[in-house]
Amino acid sequence: MSLTKQTDQVKQIETGSILTPKGFQAAGIHAGLKRKRKDLGAILCEVPASVAAVYTLNQIQAAPLKVTQESIAVENKIQALVVNSGNANACTGQRGLKDAYTMRHASAQQFNIPEHLVAVTSTGVIGEYLPIEKITDGIKQLEPTSIEGAAQSFNEAILTTDTTTKQTCFQTVIDGQTISIGGVAKGSGMIHPNMATMLSFVTTDAVIDSVELQKALSSITNQTFNRITVDGDTSTNDMAVVMASGLAGNKTLTPNHPDWSSFYEALKLACESLSKQIARDGEGATKLIEVQVNGALNDEEAGKVAKQIVGSDLVKSAVFGKDANWGRIICAIGYSECKINPETIDIAIGSTMTLLQSQPLVFSEEQATAYMTDEDTVVINVDLHVGEGFGKAWGCDLTYDYVRINAGYRT
Amino acid sequence: MSLTKQTDQVKQIETGSILTPKGFQAAGIHAGLKRKRKDLGAILCEVPASVAAVYTLNQIQAAPLKVTQESIAVENKIQALVVNSGNANACTGQRGLKDAYTMRHASAQQFNIPEHLVAVTSTGVIGEYLPIEKITDGIKQLEPTSIEGAAQSFNEAILTTDTTTKQTCFQTVIDGQTISIGGVAKGSGMIHPNMATMLSFVTTDAVIDSVELQKALSSITNQTFNRITVDGDTSTNDMAVVMASGLAGNKTLTPNHPDWSSFYEALKLACESLSKQIARDGEGATKLIEVQVNGALNDEEAGKVAKQIVGSDLVKSAVFGKDANWGRIICAIGYSECKINPETIDIAIGSTMTLLQSQPLVFSEEQATAYMTDEDTVVINVDLHVGEGFGKAWGCDLTYDYVRINAGYRT
Numbered sequence: 001m002s003l004t005k006q007t008d009q010v011k012q013i014e015t016g017s018i019l020t021p022k023g024f025q026a027a028g029i030h031a032g033l034k035r036k037r038k039d040l041g042a043i044l045c046e047v048p049a050s051v052a053a054v055y056t057l058n059q060i061q062a063a064p065l066k067v068t069q070e071s072i073a074v075e076n077k078i079q080a081l082v083v084n085s086g087n088a089n090a091c092t093g094q095r096g097l098k099d100a101y102t103m104r105h106a107s108a109q110q111f112n113i114p115e116h117l118v119a120v121t122s123t124g125v126i127g128e129y130l131p132i133e134k135i136t137d138g139i140k141q142l143e144p145t146s147i148e149g150a151a152q153s154f155n156e157a158i159l160t161t162d163t164t165t166k167q168t169c170f171q172t173v174i175d176g177q178t179i180s181i182g183g184v185a186k187g188s189g190m191i192h193p194n195m196a197t198m199l200s201f202v203t204t205d206a207v208i209d210s211v212e213l214q215k216a217l218s219s220i221t222n223q224t225f226n227r228i229t230v231d232g233d234t235s236t237n238d239m240a241v242v243m244a245s246g247l248a249g250n251k252t253l254t255p256n257h258p259d260w261s262s263f264y265e266a267l268k269l270a271c272e273s274l275s276k277q278i279a280r281d282g283e284g285a286t287k288l289i290e291v292q293v294n295g296a297l298n299d300e301e302a303g304k305v306a307k308q309i310v311g312s313d314l315v316k317s318a319v320f321g322k323d324a325n326w327g328r329i330i331c332a333i334g335y336s337e338c339k340i341n342p343e344t345i346d347i348a349i350g351s352t353m354t355l356l357q358s359q360p361l362v363f364s365e366e367q368a369t370a371y372m373t374d375e376d377t378v379v380i381n382v383d384l385h386v387g388e389g390f391g392k393a394w395g396c397d398l399t400y401d402y403v404r405i406n407a408g409y410r411t
Numbered sequence: 412m413s414l415t416k417q418t419d420q421v422k423q424i425e426t427g428s429i430l431t432p433k434g435f436q437a438a439g440i441h442a443g444l445k446r447k448r449k450d451l452g453a454i455l456c457e458v459p460a461s462v463a464a465v466y467t468l469n470q471i472q473a474a475p476l477k478v479t480q481e482s483i484a485v486e487n488k489i490q491a492l493v494v495n496s497g498n499a500n501a502c503t504g505q506r507g508l509k510d511a512y513t514m515r516h517a518s519a520q521q522f523n524i525p526e527h528l529v530a531v532t533s534t535g536v537i538g539e540y541l542p543i544e545k546i547t548d549g550i551k552q553l554e555p556t557s558i559e560g561a562a563q564s565f566n567e568a569i570l571t572t573d574t575t576t577k578q579t580c581f582q583t584v585i586d587g588q589t590i591s592i593g594g595v596a597k598g599s600g601m602i603h604p605n606m607a608t609m610l611s612f613v614t615t616d617a618v619i620d621s622v623e624l625q626k627a628l629s630s631i632t633n634q635t636f637n638r639i640t641v642d643g644d645t646s647t648n649d650m651a652v653v654m655a656s657g658l659a660g661n662k663t664l665t666p667n668h669p670d671w672s673s674f675y676e677a678l679k680l681a682c683e684s685l686s687k688q689i690a691r692d693g694e695g696a697t698k699l700i701e702v703q704v705n706g707a708l709n710d711e712e713a714g715k716v717a718k719q720i721v722g723s724d725l726v727k728s729a730v731f732g733k734d735a736n737w738g739r740i741i742c743a744i745g746y747s748e749c750k751i752n753p754e755t756i757d758i759a760i761g762s763t764m765t766l767l768q769s770q771p772l773v774f775s776e777e778q779a780t781a782y783m784t785d786e787d788t789v790v791i792n793v794d795l796h797v798g799e800g801f802g803k804a805w806g807c808d809l810t811y812d813y814v815r816i817n818a819g820y821r822t
Contacts, residue, residue, distance in 0.1 A: 060745030060753050091741060093754075093770055126738035127771045236742055313724070314817055321818030327537035330502060331647055334471030342471050343504075359504055360538045400814050406725055407732030407810075 016169020028157030031138025284401030302391030427580020439568030442549025695812030713802030
């Protein structure tokens, strides 16, 4: 495995996956929900894994989210996670709930584990019933392994209109033991007729209690998964799950552990990596946009301003047009409802300063356009000069293809 | 003037304008900010008019808004309102403020009235200084009249990328006197390089004190101007102004006046008409979308849910694609943060019921598509069944042309 990125304590493992942490197996197959592509997958752990999860804040929650929450509530552990794509099992009432229970039951039988150690999730069309026989037949074919290719099969099985699979892996050393964190995600694509979903699954072999894992995930989610936007629409099925097998042999991680910050940083980098991959693969996107806000009242407000900018259709359209359009950026800052001083705002697009202390600068349009043309990631840097808060957010440009994909008729 | 719409008390005057109420004159000319089209206009009243105004909530407010607020603060009256298009005089610092004062001073001289009776406003490019000599030279050519065509000249002078002028007129009878309410607006168009602005100017000859007029306008704004969205971006220059000449001869209107509700209704209908015209002419729009929400906790929440639906890029794209995509509508309802019951939601698109008590219905896709194809206005009707609240919101579809207009490079 090649090493490509390194902080003091945390290494990125370019070719790592959800199977890099000890104790995990995966599978992905075609069960017949989609026409040809893989549409059913599972992650299985050798042992019941400590688990942490965050769910969509949409008040309309799909049936599998309810069943998964019920599973986790029993002992804060899961051993298997089963996912289908092609159908979200959302807005499907009592029958949908029954189908989600059936999916959980079939998985528990297949893997010979208690039902409450199974999490289920779905992504795809809203408002259509699950083809439950295809699901249960498919589950009988799921035979998770740790061989090369199994992670990739799972990665593929959870996609909807994503154009690429998304995975990440980081390692750090705790108590002299290498611990790994692997992750997979699917992005916000569109399945006819409805919005799909952000799903992220992270595995680790670190020894950690689910309570501490949940605290870490909740905190990190606010800085990573909750900082991306493709179109401002929060799905009914969003879910991020971390499973910790505890097979790495470190002493139990808590915030008092001397290496806690390394673990936290590695988990955060994994979630940030998945978040950026999701945003980059937003529907119709040609660019990843990263907004960095400095000098906000606090970190929370910095994140809020950053997300407001990256969520502005006008800013997104300008990036698509390679237009260093700082007026749209300051406009988004102005309606963010965060503390600002209208006279002290700096804005840079890449290395081009366009506004200093709220005064327009004369800048090279050519240089700015070249930057936005050549780079895959467009970085917008804002300094509000009202405090010490810092935060980032990620999104993508708004393109003709976004409209084409989402105006496409369902049939 | 032809009569086209009538409630019990309020008549719509199809050909009426800002000059229908007694006491108003208007002008619109080409001052040279735009290449060819009119770009400078004025509304002048025979007498100082009671005034009410609402402004953008964006914390970045353009210079003319500050000067106008200063004018109005003196005695809550204005006699002249001068507008330029082509340049927003926003993010222009001290020099921008000085230019706005100069614009006000020149107007006061031209019309021979005190400076504090002049309101000024601008719409167009952000971050460029006003060509102030063109403005002051232009103001000297402004000779407002009440002849036919003068209102149309003004209507044209305030446009940016709007594709049509927008005006409205209603009449009602108060104390045996016909009182008129006329209005003009410009919509959310794009001027390179930046977002333009919602401007609405309403004239009336009703006798009413500015305090009561302000209360009425503020209340009505929440149900009309604040219920439209084209792209979710709140401009730095938004402004709505009502001028009341008091020449209709009615007794002073207050909420205790027996005909108050007729006046309020007429003013509301005028503002609603302008709001819908703005939304219909949103950038790239092919359809007006009206969302009606019934059964919310209260009227405020109904409006919030309606605006959330009409602001969803996914819903807007679906309307462009003529796709009766109720899943996107219920998703937007779910993240509106208003009180809902996930089990009791009804959704209709036109006359096609698609969801009843949160259960998907089998419906005719052909009928729904034909409706969305044939009608200029697509009505989405939602019943939440959690209370008695009712509210409407308006927007437009999201089209390739929206992206084209907003990705277009500034030069």
